[in-house]
Amino acid sequence: MEKEQALKILTDLIAIKSDNDHESKVADYLTDLFAGYPVKIERVTYAPGRDNLVVTMGDHGPLLGFSGHEDVVSSGDAANWTYPPFQATIHDGKIYGRGTCDMKSGLAAMVVAMLDLLNSGKKLPGRLRLLASVGEETGEYGAAQLTKEGYADDLDGLIIGESSNFNVRVTHKGIIDYYVTSKGVCVHSSTPEAGKNAIMPLVAFAQKAQKLMDSHQKKDPILGSLTHVISQIQGGTQINSVPDNAWLSGNIRTTPLYPNKQIMHELEGIIAELNQQGAELSIRYSFPEVPLPSQAETSLAKFASQVVKDELHRESNFVAGTGATDASEYIQADNDFPIIILGPAPEETAHQPNENIPVADYLAGCELYQKLAWRFWKEYKEK
Numbered sequence: 417m418e419k420e421q422a423l424k425i426l427t428d429l430i431a432i433k434s435d436n437d438h439e440s441k442v443a444d445y446l447t448d449l450f451a452g453y454p455v456k457i458e459r460v461t462y463a464p465g466r467d468n469l470v471v472t473m474g475d476h477g478p479l480l481g482f483s484g485h486e487d488v489v490s491s492g493d494a495a496n497w498t499y500p501p502f503q504a505t506i507h508d509g510k511i512y513g514r515g516t517c518d519m520k521s522g523l524a525a526m527v528v529a530m531l532d533l534l535n536s537g538k539k540l541p542g543r544l545r546l547l548a549s550v551g552e553e554t555g556e557y558g559a560a561q562l563t564k565e566g567y568a569d570d571l572d573g574l575i576i577g578e579s580s581n582f583n584v585r586v587t588h589k590g591i592i593d594y595y596v597t598s599k600g601v602c603v604h605s606s607t608p609e610a611g612k613n614a615i616m617p618l619v620a621f622a623q624k625a626q627k628l629m630d631s632h633q634k635k636d637p638i639l640g641s642l643t644h645v646i647s648q649i650q651g652g653t654q655i656n657s658v659p660d661n662a663w664l665s666g667n668i669r670t671t672p673l674y675p676n677k678q679i680m681h682e683l684e685g686i687i688a689e690l691n692q693q694g695a696e697l698s699i700r701y702s703f704p705e706v707p708l709p710s711q712a713e714t715s716l717a718k719f720a721s722q723v724v725k726d727e728l729h730r731e732s733n734f735v736a737g738t739g740a741t742d743a744s745e746y747i748q749a750d751n752d753f754p755i756i757i758l759g760p761a762p763e764e765t766a767h768q769p770n771e772n773i774p775v776a777d778y779l780a781g782c783e784l785y786q787k788l789a790w791r792f793w794k795e796y797k798e799k
Contacts, residue, residue: 417532422782423511423775425449426524427504430513435490439550439558442486443469446527446548453534460562466550468558470567473530474543478796480789481545481574482530483559483742484523485552488515489767496769509775516773518766522577522759523548525778529785542793545571552742555703559742568749573716573792575785578741579761582730582777582784584721586714586756587638588737590670590707590744592679595663596621596687598651599696602660611658615651617695618664622646624686625666629679636671638710638736642679643669669738672707680704705744714754719791724758727787728780760784 432441447457450471460468469486491501491514499505501514511521530544547567549558562568578585600614629644644666651662670676680701687697711717712734724732743755760781761773 417528417535417782419779422524422528422779423506425528426511426516426521426778427506427513429520429524430504430511430515431502433502434487435514436487436554438465439486440465440467443467443548446471449527449531453531455534460565460567462550462558462561466558468550468562469546469548470562471530471546471548472543473534473545474540477540477542478572478793479543479545479570480792481547481568481571481746482526482785483547483549483574483576483746484519484526485549485558485742486523487550487553488518488520489553492769498770501769501771506775510772511775511778512770512772514771516765516771517579517761517763518771519578519759519761521761521773521778521781522579525760525781526577526785528782529789532782532786533789540793541797542789544789549742556705556740556742556745557703559745560703563745563749566750568746569751571749571751571753572796573753574743574746574755575716575720575788576741576743576755576757577759577781577785578757579759579763579766580735580757581762582724582728582758582760582780583733583735584717584724584756584758585737586711586717586734588708588740588743588757589639590676591705591740592668592670592676593665593702593704594668594683594699595665595702596697596699597663598661600658600660600662602653603658605656605658608658612660614659614662617690617697618649618651618662620690620695621686621697622649622664624690625683628682628686629668632674634673636673639671639707639738642671642674670707672709676704676706705740706747708741708743708747708755711754711756714756715795716754716792717756719795720756720758720788723787723791724784728784730780758788
């Protein structure tokens, strides 16, 4: 594909305002790109205006998955941007705009690679499937839906195009976002004995939870320690009333040494203990994501790093991530296949004003995904 055409695909995607919603517009655009080709196109609706897109090419041979999400985070205050966030700007060898790093550059590069393979006229020894998901930034629920509906069950390997600066991310932590609510009885603050302060059980919960999480001292050799942060707390209506409601939220980054189920069971144990003492606490979770076990020993991770070095002449190391990706969902498919995170974008400006990617890096990513597909098909046949 000509450089200008490859760049247009990325700049067109950036111009689609899919911040935490409206992913169907991205799916529409990608559907049009694949129209007329011998591919299977499936729209998987999550909610009105929010469509996942699955594009499968080929009819035989090993199946490699390309994964990218269609949503981006909010651009925030436009005054903090030098260039319009949803109008791609190329300046001084870089493309600026919301999603250039996270992760429309990876998604666009995968699409370009697939189109180039379709246009090559070569007989392909394997298959490719694009999994373009909704809602990654707010909970990976598009990938969860695709996994539940079986779109990952027949994969032989999966590459997620999140920003990694050409390094191969082989593992990452999981996430538990939780909310604890507390009920009390509101009375005048001059007679607190007649009421029930909803804040105090939350304080007790926070102390117990932090102490317990701090006691988990075992370190994953790659990911390090589990982390826990009480991130929000709120309660009451005014200073001279005993609060009858309060809530707090917490964020935990889990490792395989302390699985999500164990940690959630421990939090629920604290809730039960305090409720036995008279509290009225309840806990809920927001899209918990499991850790990605290390993929460092998989052939996919090893040859992917080698392809970057040999074909692109760039450094490529195995790295770990502290944040979750759609891998947390796809790893739960009814099939055991390797998953790596490998993208062309640098991670430094993701979620920031003036998010950008060097033009040369994006174009190298387009080339990389083609070469990875060929190498995957070759490696798989030689097993």
